[in-house]
Amino acid sequence: MTDAGGRASSIPLIGGGEEPTLDRFSTEGRRASGFPPLDVPASDIVLPEAADRPPALPEVSERDLVAHVNRLAHRNFAVDLGAYPLGSCTMKYNPKICDWAAEHPAFRDLHPAAPATLTQGSLEVLLEIETILCELTGMARATFQPAAGAAGETTGLLIMRAYHKSRGRSPEMVVIPDSAHGTNPASVSLAGYQVLQIPSDRRGLVDVEALRVAVDDNVAGFMLTNPNTLGLFEEDIVEMAKIIHDVDGLVYYDGANLNAILGIARPGDMGFDIVHSNLHKTFATPHGGGGPGAGPVAVLEHLARFLPGPVPERIGDAIEWVQPADSIGRVHGNHGNFLVVLRALTYMRALGGDGLRRVAERSVLNARYLASLLSDDYQIPFPTPCMHEFVASAAALKRATGVRAMDVAKALLDHGFHAPTMYFPLVVEEALMVEPTETESPETIEALAEAFNDIAESARTDAEYLHAAPHHTPITRTDEALAARHPVLTWHMTSTP
Ligand SMILES: Cc1ncc(COP(=O)(O)O)c(C=O)c1O
Known part of the structure:
Protein backbone atom coordinates (compact mmCIF):
# COMPACT_ATOMS: atom_id res chain seq x y z
CA MET A 1 0.00 0.00 0.00
CA THR A 2 1.17 3.54 -0.63
CA ASP A 3 0.08 6.48 1.45
CA ALA A 4 -1.41 9.74 0.18
CA GLY A 5 2.08 11.18 -0.29
CA GLY A 6 3.09 8.25 -2.50
CA ARG A 7 5.33 6.58 0.12
CA ALA A 8 5.11 2.91 1.01
CA SER A 9 2.91 2.56 4.03
CA SER A 10 0.93 0.04 6.00
CA ILE A 11 -1.62 2.66 6.96
CA PRO A 12 -5.18 1.91 5.86
CA LEU A 13 -6.64 5.01 4.23
CA ILE A 14 -10.13 4.72 5.71
CA GLY A 15 -11.40 3.78 9.16
CA GLY A 16 -9.14 2.23 11.78
CA GLY A 17 -5.39 2.24 12.23
CA GLU A 18 -3.23 5.18 13.14
CA GLU A 19 -3.47 8.35 11.12
CA PRO A 20 0.00 9.86 10.99
CA THR A 21 0.56 13.54 11.74
CA LEU A 22 0.68 15.85 8.76
CA ASP A 23 4.48 16.11 8.73
CA ARG A 24 4.59 12.47 7.52
CA PHE A 25 3.13 13.71 4.21
CA SER A 26 5.50 16.66 3.92
CA THR A 27 7.61 17.04 0.76
CA GLU A 28 9.86 20.07 0.39
CA GLY A 29 8.37 22.73 -1.86
CA ARG A 30 4.87 21.21 -2.01
CA ARG A 31 2.09 23.74 -1.39
CA ALA A 32 -1.67 23.74 -0.74
CA SER A 33 -2.09 27.25 -2.12
CA GLY A 34 -0.31 29.76 -4.31
CA PHE A 35 0.05 33.52 -4.21
CA PRO A 36 -0.70 35.93 -7.08
CA PRO A 37 2.32 37.69 -8.62
CA LEU A 38 3.82 40.28 -6.28
CA ASP A 39 2.58 43.77 -7.19
CA VAL A 40 4.24 45.67 -4.33
CA PRO A 41 7.96 46.18 -3.58
CA ALA A 42 9.49 43.01 -2.11
CA SER A 43 10.83 43.19 1.40
CA ASP A 44 12.83 40.72 3.46
CA ILE A 45 10.97 39.01 6.24
CA VAL A 46 12.78 39.69 9.50
CA LEU A 47 12.55 36.68 11.77
CA PRO A 48 11.96 37.38 15.44
CA GLU A 49 15.21 37.27 17.39
CA ALA A 50 14.29 34.05 19.18
CA ALA A 51 13.81 32.15 15.88
CA ASP A 52 16.96 30.99 14.09
CA ARG A 53 14.97 29.47 11.20
CA PRO A 54 11.39 29.48 9.87
CA PRO A 55 8.96 27.14 11.69
CA ALA A 56 9.10 23.53 10.49
CA LEU A 57 5.60 23.49 9.01
CA PRO A 58 4.57 20.49 6.90
CA GLU A 59 4.68 21.18 3.16
CA VAL A 60 1.70 19.40 1.61
CA SER A 61 -0.61 19.65 -1.37
CA GLU A 62 -4.28 20.56 -0.92
CA ARG A 63 -5.18 17.05 -2.04
CA ASP A 64 -3.12 15.39 0.73
CA LEU A 65 -4.34 17.90 3.29
CA VAL A 66 -8.02 17.27 2.51
CA ALA A 67 -7.51 13.50 2.57
CA HIS A 68 -5.74 13.72 5.95
CA VAL A 69 -8.48 15.86 7.50
CA ASN A 70 -11.21 13.59 6.14
CA ARG A 71 -9.51 10.46 7.44
CA LEU A 72 -9.32 12.10 10.87
CA ALA A 73 -13.00 13.07 10.65
CA HIS A 74 -13.95 9.46 9.84
CA ARG A 75 -12.31 8.24 13.02
CA ASN A 76 -14.93 10.01 15.06
CA PHE A 77 -18.63 9.46 15.63
CA ALA A 78 -20.77 12.41 14.54
CA VAL A 79 -24.40 13.53 14.45
CA ASP A 80 -24.30 13.12 10.68
CA LEU A 81 -23.35 9.43 11.01
CA GLY A 82 -26.06 8.04 13.25
CA ALA A 83 -28.15 8.29 16.40
CA TYR A 84 -26.38 10.08 19.24
CA PRO A 85 -28.60 9.49 22.30
CA LEU A 86 -26.40 11.47 24.70
CA GLY A 87 -28.96 12.38 27.38
CA SER A 88 -29.15 16.02 28.46
CA CYS A 89 -26.95 17.09 25.53
CA THR A 90 -29.54 16.94 22.72
CA MET A 91 -27.04 15.81 20.12
CA LYS A 92 -29.28 15.65 17.08
CA TYR A 93 -28.97 15.85 13.34
CA ASN A 94 -28.84 19.51 12.30
CA PRO A 95 -30.44 20.40 8.96
CA LYS A 96 -27.89 21.60 6.40
CA LEU A 351 -39.98 24.66 10.66
CA GLY A 352 -42.49 27.42 11.46
CA GLY A 353 -44.74 27.39 14.52
CA ASP A 354 -46.35 24.01 13.75
CA GLY A 355 -42.97 22.48 13.01
CA LEU A 356 -41.53 23.64 16.32
CA ARG A 357 -44.49 22.12 18.14
CA ARG A 358 -43.85 18.84 16.32
CA VAL A 359 -40.25 18.96 17.61
CA ALA A 360 -41.64 18.76 21.15
CA GLU A 361 -44.20 16.08 20.30
CA ARG A 362 -41.71 13.85 18.49
CA SER A 363 -38.90 14.24 21.00
CA VAL A 364 -41.27 13.00 23.73
CA LEU A 365 -42.82 10.27 21.57
CA ASN A 366 -39.39 8.94 20.55
CA ALA A 367 -38.15 8.83 24.15
CA ARG A 368 -41.30 7.08 25.41
CA TYR A 369 -41.23 4.59 22.51
CA LEU A 370 -37.59 3.73 23.15
CA ALA A 371 -38.15 3.39 26.92
CA SER A 372 -41.05 1.02 26.24
CA LEU A 373 -38.89 -1.23 24.01
CA LEU A 374 -36.08 -1.78 26.50
CA SER A 375 -35.96 -5.19 28.14
CA ASP A 376 -36.35 -5.75 31.89
CA ASP A 377 -32.56 -5.56 32.20
CA TYR A 378 -32.87 -1.80 32.22
CA GLN A 379 -35.21 -0.51 34.90
CA ILE A 380 -36.77 2.92 34.68
CA PRO A 381 -36.67 3.95 38.35
CA PHE A 382 -39.47 6.55 38.28
CA PRO A 383 -43.05 5.75 37.34
CA THR A 384 -43.83 9.19 35.87
CA PRO A 385 -43.93 9.03 32.04
CA CYS A 386 -40.81 10.64 30.61
CA MET A 387 -40.62 13.68 28.39
CA HIS A 388 -37.83 14.00 25.77
CA GLU A 389 -35.34 11.74 27.62
CA PHE A 390 -35.32 9.05 30.25
CA VAL A 391 -32.91 7.63 32.77
CA ALA A 392 -32.60 3.85 32.88
CA SER A 393 -30.63 1.93 35.47
CA ALA A 394 -28.27 -0.94 34.67
CA ALA A 395 -28.02 -1.81 38.39
CA ALA A 396 -29.84 -5.17 38.06
CA LEU A 397 -27.74 -6.11 35.02
CA LYS A 398 -24.61 -5.31 37.00
CA ARG A 399 -25.72 -7.45 39.93
CA ALA A 400 -26.61 -10.38 37.62
CA THR A 401 -23.66 -10.26 35.23
CA GLY A 402 -21.08 -7.70 36.39
CA VAL A 403 -21.74 -5.64 33.25
CA ARG A 404 -22.04 -1.97 34.18
CA ALA A 405 -23.63 1.11 32.62
CA MET A 406 -20.16 2.03 31.31
CA ASP A 407 -19.85 -1.33 29.48
CA VAL A 408 -23.32 -0.97 27.95
CA ALA A 409 -22.54 2.55 26.76
CA LYS A 410 -19.23 1.49 25.20
CA ALA A 411 -20.75 -1.59 23.57
CA LEU A 412 -23.37 0.59 21.85
CA LEU A 413 -20.53 2.12 19.83
CA ASP A 414 -19.85 -1.32 18.34
CA HIS A 415 -23.53 -1.38 17.27
CA GLY A 416 -23.09 1.92 15.41
CA PHE A 417 -24.68 4.23 17.98
CA HIS A 418 -23.10 6.87 20.16
CA ALA A 419 -23.04 6.10 23.89
CA PRO A 420 -25.74 7.61 26.11
CA THR A 421 -24.80 9.79 29.08
CA MET A 422 -23.62 7.62 31.99
CA TYR A 423 -23.70 7.95 35.76
CA PHE A 424 -25.75 11.15 35.62
CA PRO A 425 -27.96 12.23 37.30
CA LEU A 426 -26.24 11.00 40.45
CA VAL A 427 -29.57 10.12 42.11
CA VAL A 428 -29.86 6.95 39.95
CA GLU A 429 -27.53 3.96 40.42
CA GLU A 430 -25.75 2.83 37.21
CA ALA A 431 -27.59 5.54 35.31
CA LEU A 432 -27.91 5.51 31.53
CA MET A 433 -29.47 8.76 30.42
CA VAL A 434 -30.95 8.36 26.97
CA GLU A 435 -32.19 11.12 24.67
CA PRO A 436 -33.06 9.83 21.20
CA THR A 437 -34.20 13.36 20.10
CA GLU A 438 -36.94 14.20 17.64
CA THR A 439 -34.80 13.65 14.55
CA GLU A 440 -34.65 9.84 14.64
CA SER A 441 -37.11 7.65 12.72
CA PRO A 442 -39.15 4.84 14.36
CA GLU A 443 -36.86 2.34 12.58
CA THR A 444 -33.78 3.89 14.21
CA ILE A 445 -35.48 3.89 17.61
CA GLU A 446 -36.24 0.17 17.16
CA ALA A 447 -32.67 -0.58 16.05
CA LEU A 448 -31.35 1.30 19.09
CA ALA A 449 -33.61 -0.69 21.43
CA GLU A 450 -32.45 -3.91 19.77
CA ALA A 451 -28.83 -2.91 20.36
CA PHE A 452 -29.49 -2.19 24.07
CA ASN A 453 -31.28 -5.52 24.45
CA ASP A 454 -28.63 -7.51 22.52
CA ILE A 455 -25.97 -6.10 24.82
CA ALA A 456 -27.95 -7.18 27.91
CA GLU A 457 -28.33 -10.65 26.35
CA SER A 458 -24.64 -11.02 25.61
CA ALA A 459 -23.80 -9.82 29.13
CA ARG A 460 -25.05 -13.20 30.32
CA THR A 461 -22.79 -15.18 27.99
CA ASP A 462 -19.65 -13.07 27.60
CA ALA A 463 -19.34 -10.28 30.16
CA GLU A 464 -15.57 -10.10 29.61
CA TYR A 465 -16.07 -9.10 25.98
CA LEU A 466 -18.30 -6.23 27.08
CA HIS A 467 -15.85 -5.08 29.75
CA ALA A 468 -13.38 -4.42 26.93
CA ALA A 469 -15.84 -2.84 24.48
CA PRO A 470 -15.78 -1.05 22.10
CA HIS A 471 -13.88 -3.43 19.81
CA HIS A 472 -14.63 -1.96 16.36
CA THR A 473 -13.77 1.73 16.79
CA PRO A 474 -10.40 3.34 15.90
CA ILE A 475 -9.81 3.98 19.62
CA THR A 476 -11.00 1.22 21.92
CA ARG A 477 -11.49 1.33 25.71
CA THR A 478 -9.63 4.29 27.17
CA ASP A 479 -8.63 5.01 30.74
CA GLU A 480 -11.39 7.56 31.45
CA ALA A 481 -9.83 8.90 34.65
CA LEU A 482 -6.41 9.40 33.07
CA ALA A 483 -7.92 10.94 29.94
CA ALA A 484 -9.82 13.46 32.06
CA ARG A 485 -6.96 14.28 34.43
CA HIS A 486 -4.11 14.38 31.92
CA PRO A 487 -5.60 15.37 28.59
CA VAL A 488 -3.01 15.71 25.83
CA LEU A 489 -4.32 18.70 23.95
CA THR A 490 -1.28 19.68 21.92
CA TRP A 491 1.16 17.90 19.69
CA HIS A 492 4.80 18.89 19.80
CA MET A 493 6.45 18.94 16.44
CA THR A 494 9.58 16.84 16.74
CA SER A 495 10.83 16.77 13.17
CA THR A 496 12.84 19.67 11.74
CA PRO A 497 13.60 20.33 8.07
C1 LIG B 1 -29.72 20.85 32.00
C2 LIG B 1 -28.50 21.54 31.46
N1 LIG B 1 -28.16 22.75 31.93
C3 LIG B 1 -27.08 23.41 31.47
C4 LIG B 1 -26.27 22.87 30.49
C5 LIG B 1 -25.05 23.62 30.06
O1 LIG B 1 -25.13 24.05 28.74
P1 LIG B 1 -23.80 24.31 27.88
O2 LIG B 1 -23.15 22.98 27.68
O3 LIG B 1 -24.29 24.94 26.62
O4 LIG B 1 -22.93 25.25 28.67
C6 LIG B 1 -26.59 21.61 29.96
C7 LIG B 1 -25.73 21.01 28.92
O5 LIG B 1 -25.94 19.96 28.43
C8 LIG B 1 -27.73 20.93 30.45
O6 LIG B 1 -28.06 19.73 30.00
Missing part, protein backbone atom coordinates in the same frame (compact mmCIF):
# COMPACT_ATOMS: atom_id res chain seq x y z
CA ILE A 97 -30.00 24.64 5.52
CA CYS A 98 -28.81 26.15 8.81
CA ASP A 99 -25.17 25.86 7.75
CA TRP A 100 -26.10 27.26 4.34
CA ALA A 101 -27.39 30.44 6.02
CA ALA A 102 -24.36 30.69 8.30
CA GLU A 103 -22.01 30.37 5.32
CA HIS A 104 -23.51 33.38 3.53
CA PRO A 105 -20.64 35.87 3.08
CA ALA A 106 -22.88 38.78 4.15
CA PHE A 107 -23.06 37.20 7.60
CA ARG A 108 -19.90 35.11 7.73
CA ASP A 109 -17.52 37.91 6.75
CA LEU A 110 -19.05 40.57 8.98
CA HIS A 111 -16.66 42.24 11.40
CA PRO A 112 -18.06 42.17 14.95
CA ALA A 113 -17.08 45.80 15.47
CA ALA A 114 -18.84 47.05 12.31
CA PRO A 115 -21.19 49.93 13.23
CA ALA A 116 -24.98 49.57 13.34
CA THR A 117 -25.38 51.68 10.20
CA LEU A 118 -23.54 49.00 8.17
CA THR A 119 -25.08 45.95 9.86
CA GLN A 120 -28.82 46.55 9.77
CA GLY A 121 -29.48 43.08 8.28
CA SER A 122 -27.70 41.31 11.14
CA LEU A 123 -29.47 43.47 13.70
CA GLU A 124 -32.77 42.43 12.05
CA VAL A 125 -31.70 38.81 12.63
CA LEU A 126 -31.13 39.52 16.33
CA LEU A 127 -34.46 41.35 16.73
CA GLU A 128 -36.39 38.66 14.88
CA ILE A 129 -34.98 35.77 16.89
CA GLU A 130 -35.48 37.74 20.09
CA THR A 131 -39.18 38.12 19.24
CA ILE A 132 -39.56 34.39 18.47
CA LEU A 133 -37.61 33.25 21.53
CA CYS A 134 -39.62 35.56 23.81
CA GLU A 135 -42.84 34.22 22.26
CA LEU A 136 -41.69 30.61 22.83
CA THR A 137 -40.62 31.25 26.43
CA GLY A 138 -43.23 33.82 27.52
CA MET A 139 -40.57 36.45 28.25
CA ALA A 140 -40.25 40.14 27.25
CA ARG A 141 -36.62 40.81 26.23
CA ALA A 142 -33.45 38.79 25.66
CA THR A 143 -29.69 39.07 25.32
CA PHE A 144 -27.78 36.94 22.84
CA GLN A 145 -24.33 37.61 24.29
CA PRO A 146 -23.83 34.43 26.43
CA ALA A 147 -21.78 31.94 24.45
CA ALA A 148 -23.33 28.75 25.91
CA GLY A 149 -25.89 27.46 28.39
CA ALA A 150 -23.52 27.72 31.35
CA ALA A 151 -22.63 31.31 30.39
CA GLY A 152 -26.38 32.01 30.22
CA GLU A 153 -26.79 30.65 33.76
CA THR A 154 -24.10 32.97 35.13
CA THR A 155 -25.63 35.89 33.24
CA GLY A 156 -29.10 35.11 34.61
CA LEU A 157 -27.74 34.89 38.16
CA LEU A 158 -25.91 38.22 37.78
CA ILE A 159 -29.23 39.74 36.64
CA MET A 160 -30.80 38.19 39.77
CA ARG A 161 -28.11 39.82 41.91
CA ALA A 162 -28.62 43.22 40.21
CA TYR A 163 -32.38 42.93 40.79
CA HIS A 164 -31.94 42.32 44.54
CA LYS A 165 -29.35 45.07 44.79
CA SER A 166 -31.77 47.52 43.18
CA ARG A 167 -34.19 46.70 45.99
CA GLY A 168 -31.54 47.21 48.67
CA ARG A 169 -31.32 43.50 49.42
CA SER A 170 -28.45 41.03 49.39
CA PRO A 171 -29.78 37.48 49.92
CA GLU A 172 -27.03 34.84 49.72
CA MET A 173 -28.54 31.49 48.75
CA VAL A 174 -29.77 30.00 45.47
CA VAL A 175 -31.88 26.84 45.64
CA ILE A 176 -31.04 23.94 43.29
CA PRO A 177 -32.59 20.45 43.16
CA ASP A 178 -30.27 17.45 43.58
CA SER A 179 -31.02 16.37 40.00
CA ALA A 180 -29.58 19.61 38.55
CA HIS A 181 -26.95 19.70 35.83
CA GLY A 182 -23.44 20.33 37.22
CA THR A 183 -23.22 23.73 35.57
CA ASN A 184 -26.03 25.04 37.86
CA PRO A 185 -24.09 24.91 41.16
CA ALA A 186 -20.92 26.05 39.36
CA SER A 187 -22.75 29.12 38.00
CA VAL A 188 -24.18 29.85 41.45
CA SER A 189 -20.66 29.98 42.88
CA LEU A 190 -19.36 32.06 39.97
CA ALA A 191 -22.11 34.61 40.58
CA GLY A 192 -21.08 34.85 44.25
CA TYR A 193 -23.99 32.91 45.74
CA GLN A 194 -24.14 29.74 47.83
CA VAL A 195 -26.02 26.58 46.88
CA LEU A 196 -28.99 25.36 48.89
CA GLN A 197 -29.69 21.83 47.64
CA ILE A 198 -33.21 20.34 47.72
CA PRO A 199 -33.82 16.58 47.39
CA SER A 200 -35.99 14.90 44.77
CA ASP A 201 -38.98 12.91 45.98
CA ARG A 202 -40.09 9.41 44.96
CA ARG A 203 -41.56 10.73 41.74
CA GLY A 204 -38.13 12.06 40.72
CA LEU A 205 -39.53 15.60 41.08
CA VAL A 206 -38.54 18.38 43.47
CA ASP A 207 -39.74 17.64 47.00
CA VAL A 208 -42.05 20.65 47.44
CA GLU A 209 -42.34 20.26 51.22
CA ALA A 210 -38.54 20.21 51.57
CA LEU A 211 -38.44 23.37 49.45
CA ARG A 212 -41.06 25.07 51.63
CA VAL A 213 -39.10 24.28 54.80
CA ALA A 214 -35.73 25.38 53.36
CA VAL A 215 -36.75 28.70 51.84
CA ASP A 216 -36.46 31.93 53.83
CA ASP A 217 -35.70 35.53 52.95
CA ASN A 218 -31.99 34.73 52.54
CA VAL A 219 -32.93 32.97 49.28
CA ALA A 220 -32.21 35.00 46.15
CA GLY A 221 -33.75 32.55 43.74
CA PHE A 222 -34.41 29.03 42.54
CA MET A 223 -32.88 27.37 39.46
CA LEU A 224 -34.98 24.68 37.89
CA THR A 225 -34.68 22.59 34.75
CA ASN A 226 -38.05 21.55 33.33
CA PRO A 227 -38.33 18.82 32.14
CA ASN A 228 -35.69 18.02 34.74
CA THR A 229 -32.54 16.01 34.08
CA LEU A 230 -34.44 12.78 34.78
CA GLY A 231 -36.59 13.69 31.78
CA LEU A 232 -39.61 14.34 34.02
CA PHE A 233 -41.93 17.34 33.91
CA GLU A 234 -41.96 19.25 37.21
CA GLU A 235 -45.69 19.27 37.96
CA ASP A 236 -45.66 21.53 41.02
CA ILE A 237 -43.95 24.45 39.40
CA VAL A 238 -46.73 26.99 40.05
CA GLU A 239 -46.65 26.19 43.77
CA MET A 240 -42.83 26.22 43.87
CA ALA A 241 -42.72 29.58 42.08
CA LYS A 242 -45.10 31.00 44.69
CA ILE A 243 -42.89 29.78 47.55
CA ILE A 244 -39.92 31.60 46.00
CA HIS A 245 -41.81 34.76 45.02
CA ASP A 246 -43.25 35.02 48.56
CA VAL A 247 -39.71 35.73 49.83
CA ASP A 248 -39.05 38.11 46.91
CA GLY A 249 -36.83 35.53 45.18
CA LEU A 250 -36.66 35.00 41.41
CA VAL A 251 -37.32 31.75 39.59
CA TYR A 252 -34.76 30.77 36.96
CA TYR A 253 -35.54 28.33 34.15
CA ASP A 254 -32.63 26.26 32.85
CA GLY A 255 -33.93 25.89 29.30
CA ALA A 256 -31.46 23.25 28.18
CA ASN A 257 -34.41 20.89 27.69
CA LEU A 258 -36.64 23.36 25.89
CA ASN A 259 -37.10 21.03 22.89
CA ALA A 260 -39.52 18.97 25.02
CA ILE A 261 -42.03 21.80 25.42
CA LEU A 262 -41.58 23.99 22.33
CA GLY A 263 -44.91 25.49 21.27
CA ILE A 264 -46.76 23.61 24.01
CA ALA A 265 -45.84 25.20 27.35
CA ARG A 266 -44.02 28.43 28.18
CA PRO A 267 -41.79 29.03 31.23
CA GLY A 268 -43.22 32.58 31.54
CA ASP A 269 -46.72 31.12 32.01
CA MET A 270 -45.44 28.72 34.70
CA GLY A 271 -44.09 31.51 36.90
CA PHE A 272 -40.46 31.75 35.78
CA ASP A 273 -38.75 35.17 35.68
CA ILE A 274 -35.51 34.38 33.81
CA VAL A 275 -34.89 31.74 31.14
CA HIS A 276 -31.78 30.65 29.33
CA SER A 277 -31.99 28.62 26.17
CA ASN A 278 -29.26 26.45 24.65
CA LEU A 279 -29.78 27.44 21.01
CA HIS A 280 -27.12 24.93 19.93
CA LYS A 281 -29.09 22.06 21.47
CA THR A 282 -32.75 22.98 21.06
CA PHE A 283 -32.42 24.42 17.59
CA ALA A 284 -29.53 23.74 15.24
CA THR A 285 -25.79 23.79 15.69
CA PRO A 286 -23.61 20.68 15.73
CA HIS A 287 -22.01 21.40 19.10
CA GLY A 288 -20.03 18.23 19.77
CA GLY A 289 -16.57 18.73 21.19
CA GLY A 290 -17.54 21.65 23.38
CA GLY A 291 -18.73 24.29 21.00
CA PRO A 292 -19.75 26.55 19.48
CA GLY A 293 -22.88 27.51 21.37
CA ALA A 294 -25.26 30.30 22.24
CA GLY A 295 -27.07 30.62 25.57
CA PRO A 296 -29.38 33.63 25.23
CA VAL A 297 -31.08 34.81 28.40
CA ALA A 298 -34.67 36.05 28.26
CA VAL A 299 -36.34 37.92 31.12
CA LEU A 300 -39.68 39.39 32.14
CA GLU A 301 -40.23 43.09 31.43
CA HIS A 302 -39.27 44.33 34.90
CA LEU A 303 -35.82 42.69 34.60
CA ALA A 304 -35.02 43.97 31.08
CA ARG A 305 -33.16 47.01 32.43
CA PHE A 306 -30.49 44.69 33.93
CA LEU A 307 -29.70 42.79 30.70
CA PRO A 308 -26.12 42.79 29.40
CA GLY A 309 -25.69 45.57 26.91
CA PRO A 310 -25.84 46.82 24.36
CA VAL A 311 -29.07 45.37 22.95
CA PRO A 312 -30.48 46.13 19.50
CA GLU A 313 -33.55 48.37 19.45
CA ARG A 314 -35.65 49.75 16.61
CA ILE A 315 -35.58 53.52 16.75
CA GLY A 316 -37.58 55.09 13.93
CA ASP A 317 -36.62 53.33 10.69
CA ALA A 318 -33.26 52.04 11.92
CA ILE A 319 -32.02 49.53 14.48
CA GLU A 320 -29.49 50.86 16.95
CA TRP A 321 -27.44 49.47 19.82
CA VAL A 322 -28.83 50.70 23.13
CA GLN A 323 -27.52 50.20 26.67
CA PRO A 324 -30.21 48.97 29.13
CA ALA A 325 -30.63 51.43 32.04
CA ASP A 326 -29.08 49.27 34.81
CA SER A 327 -27.17 46.81 32.62
CA ILE A 328 -24.90 44.29 34.33
CA GLY A 329 -22.40 45.10 31.53
CA ARG A 330 -20.97 42.87 28.84
CA VAL A 331 -20.71 39.09 29.21
CA HIS A 332 -19.07 38.64 25.79
CA GLY A 333 -16.38 40.58 23.94
CA ASN A 334 -18.75 41.21 21.03
CA HIS A 335 -22.41 40.35 20.48
CA GLY A 336 -22.25 36.61 21.16
CA ASN A 337 -21.80 33.71 18.75
CA PHE A 338 -23.79 35.31 15.95
CA LEU A 339 -23.61 32.43 13.47
CA VAL A 340 -25.04 30.02 16.04
CA VAL A 341 -27.89 32.48 16.58
CA LEU A 342 -28.39 32.71 12.82
CA ARG A 343 -28.54 28.92 12.50
CA ALA A 344 -31.21 28.81 15.21
CA LEU A 345 -33.29 31.46 13.45
CA THR A 346 -32.98 29.55 10.16
CA TYR A 347 -34.20 26.40 11.92
CA MET A 348 -37.14 28.26 13.49
CA ARG A 349 -38.13 29.78 10.16
CA ALA A 350 -37.71 26.52 8.23
